[in-house]
Amino acid sequence: MVITRKVEFSASHICRNPDLSDEDNRRLFGPAANPHGHGHNYVLEVSVEGRPDPVTGMILDLKELKDLLDREVVHPYDHRFLNYEVPPFDRVIPTAENVARDIWRRLEPHLSGGGRHLRLVRLYETPDLYVDYLGE
Amino acid sequence: MFRVTRRYQFAASHRLHTPLLSEEENQRVYGKCCQPYGHGHNYVVEVSARGPLDAVSGRAVDPRLLDCLVDRHVLRPFDHSNLNAQVDSFRRVVPTSENLGVEICRRLKANWSTVFAGDWPRLEKVRIEETPRNIFEVKADEIE
Numbered sequence: 001m002v003i004t005r006k007v008e009f010s011a012s013h014i015c016r017n018p019d020l021s022d023e024d025n026r027r028l029f030g031p032a033a034n035p036h037g038h039g040h041n042y043v044l045e046v047s048v049e050g051r052p053d054p055v056t057g058m059i060l061d062l063k064e065l066k067d068l069l070d071r072e073v074v075h076p077y078d079h080r081f082l083n084y085e086v087p088p089f090d091r092v093i094p095t096a097e098n099v100a101r102d103i104w105r106r107l108e109p110h111l112s113g114g115g116r117h118l119r120l121v122r123l124y125e126t127p128d129l130y131v132d133y134l135g136e
Numbered sequence: 137m138f139r140v141t142r143r144y145q146f147a148a149s150h151r152l153h154t155p156l157l158s159e160e161e162n163q164r165v166y167g168k169c170c171q172p173y174g175h176g177h178n179y180v181v182e183v184s185a186r187g188p189l190d191a192v193s194g195r196a197v198d199p200r201l202l203d204c205l206v207d208r209h210v211l212r213p214f215d216h217s218n219l220n221a222q223v224d225s226f227r228r229v230v231p232t233s234e235n236l237g238v239e240i241c242r243r244l245k246a247n248w249s250t251v252f253a254g255d256w257p258r259l260e261k262v263r264i265e266e267t268p269r270n271i272f273e274v275k276a277d278e279i280e
Contacts, residue, residue: 017192028193030200093194097138129199132139 002119004047005065009078011086012039013094037081042099043124044073046107050116059116072106096125100133108135138196139260141184144206146215149176150231174218179233180265181210181240187257201251209243233266237274240264245276 015032016025025033032038046069050059080086082094092098100123111118124130151174152166162170169175183206187196213223219231229235241262248259259276266272 015194017194020192028198095194097140097189097196098194100138128143130141131196132141134137134139 001052001059002047002049003059003062003065004045004120005062005069006043006045007066007069007074008041008043009074010039010041011077011080011082012037013082013089013099014038015093015095017093037083040125042077043127043130044069044103045120045122045124046103046118047120047122048111048116049119050114053115060111060114068107068110072110073103096123096129096131097133099123100131104133104135137186137188139184139186140195140197140199140202140257141182142199142202142206144181144183144211145178146181146211147176147178148214148217148219149174150219150226151175152230152232154230174220177266179214179236181206182263182265183240183244184260184263185252185257186260197257205244205247205251209247210240233264233270233272234274237262237264237272238279241274241276241279245279 013032014035014037015029016035017028020028022033022035046065048060048065052059076086082089082099084090086094088102089098092102100121103123104118104121107121108118119134121133122130123133151171152169153162157165183202185197185202189196217223219226219236223231223239225239226235229239241259244259244262261273261275263271263273
């Protein structure tokens with residue numbers, strides 16, 4: 001069985017590879033390479049898979065999941081410029097894929113064991129573009 | 137491995153009717169979808185591709201390349217069209233959303249290498265919302 005919790009955060013980023021010229025970055029990333037950055041209202045869905053506890057009837061208390069997401073993702077990411085304020089994006093390009101993987105790495109240690117595990121990180125960069133990451 | 141999904145929309149009309157059935161049977165099977173002049177939908181199409189991260193871009197899929205492919209082979213030919221009258225494959229095949237999903241998948245697979253030249257990313261699935269309540273999903277592996 002799978003449960004999913006949804007949260008939102010707003011952040012800015014630049015998609016730019018420092019090893020490439022400005023022209024190559026523009027070709028590769030289009031408007032996302034704008035050196036001044038731009039922002040998104042990210043929507044994050046986190047799914048946890050497991051068996052309901054026989055006593056509580058829950059895989060995981062959704063309030064606990066909400067608090068974890070707030071602490072590990074929303075608090076560090078929300079209203080931040082990812083490249084300048086949120087490691088590892090000082091050296092990793094904050095594409096939706098890399099952001100989804102970073103979120104997985106932040107959450108996974110807290111969601112292992114107890115008969116449950118992190119199943120899916122789905123990150124909407126816009127309502128029309130989202131990335132799913134299911135682990136390595 | 138990552139799955140990247142892009143959401144697109146087009147508006148089109150269709151009529152569900154097959155010459156393989158009598159008029160009475162068509163009415164029974166397709167009901168109001170069989171009205172002789174057809175009807176339309178705002179179709180929403182989600183296209184999902186999967187792949188590993190590209191080391192230079194930090195992305196698994198370049199959404200702008202996917203947009204080019206979908207625009208050329210799906211949105212431009214289908215948007216504001218009558219599917220039965222204007223899309224060749226639906227002259228012989230009923231344009232149900234099952235068949236529409238198969239046709240979109242087939243077009244994307246056939247032209248995939250024109251924008252994605254390497255082994256990755258690969259088309260994974262196409263999901264169609266005919267209306268917000270009627271949803272169809274076709275896996276690329278299911279299509280020739």
